[in-house]
Amino acid sequence: MTDNYNNNIQQIDIDKAWNNLHARLQEDNLIPIAEKERSIFAMPVFRWAVAAMLALCLTTVVIRYFVPDRHKTPLLSMRNNDADNTLVKTLEDGSTVYLAGSSSLFYPSRFAKDSREVVMQGNALFDIAKNPEKPFRIETKKIIVEVLGTAFNVKSDAKGSFELAVLRGKVKVTQKSNGEFAYVVAGEQATIVDNHWQKTKYTDNNLLESFTKHMKFKDEPLEKIVQVINRYSQRKVALQGEAIKTHKLNVQFYNNDVEGMTKVISLALHLKREVTQDSIFISQP
Structure with missing residues (x-):
């Protein structure tokens, strides 16, 4: 997903964008007549101002490409910068997210009719409200997690490393790169080794307390x-x-x-x- 929006940014014609903005300013009579004969982009200050405006627009594009928007629903963001406390958020379906420090979550104010989708990076405990008709889907940098109703811990950083531990229920994890998936049940954890899923027994009995303390x-x-x-x-x-x-x-x-x-x-x-x-x-x- 990150590679896609980087490619899109590189393909943007900056000069064309400047010319379009100049035309709009002329159309709205925001450029003095005497100035119209000069190239507005020859002025260094204005050129930097336009560059800043374009950068702001590109930032918005980056966010929308990073956060899946299949249902055209605006997404809200939540970030916990506090390493010593867990930020707790209950979503509109009743599912609860416990966000650890240096972690982010993107979610809609209301879920779509047939699905529940969020994006996360970092470390979070999810307690998902059961709804067989609306699977819950979590997208990380390289992995997609799908559940119906369960409790589990997900760790995924910006570099793409991933770890999942299931406390209750059953979870399906799928690699974006090769489509390989695995089912992980309560008491198991899953990681990726050489691009393949590896499951082991999960033995940390203090996981829940670490998020709720x-x-x-x-x-x-x-x-x-x-x-x-x-x-x-x-x-x-x-x-x-x-x-x-x-x-x-x-x-x-x-x-x-x-x-x-x-x-x-x-x-x-x-x-x-x-x-x-x-x-x-x-x-x-």
Whole structure:
């Protein structure tokens, strides 16, 4: 994908683009009449300005080529530059992405009718909502990951190295270069050795904890934050009242202790917290 957009950029005729821009400025009467007899591109400052504008346009093209857009749907981007915390995002289908440091995710605000597609680079844990009619597809630099509903960890860097570990369910991984694919099930991990898939047993029992120990949320509705907390906590959190579910919150948790997390939420949003033996209730005061 990267090679494609590099080739496209190299084929752009810069002089032709300048001439087109000049014609548009003349058409809109943005060039003084006295100046029209001179070549506007002979002016160094203007030439650099046009070059900067073209560079901006090319940057946009680069992003759109890097991020698949098969359904012509604008994609949102999320990047975690914090090496010590996991950025958590729940997508519109209910799937949750735990993004580690120096990692990026591109995703649509709403998925297409027949598929769910995202692009990622870096290290992320995916907990995919099950939907047999809409497979979930993750595209990395060299690999395509396809699932129906499962939990797994993907590592893929800019150089193309790849590693996948499945915690729950079954995942299909396919190499873009040669089409070779493999199915990876819970308890297995897959890497590429000499352009071929190699599967081994996965033994890291602390993988889930490493992603959930220090979580942060950015502009997330309270309802989705609580859903993430309930997924890994024995003591469940219940929101009482529809109004508080949509409250958005920027918050960072330094451990995955449910009591500590609900205290932070209650203080930040000025809500009431009631603790029982089995549950924690959050409501309007």
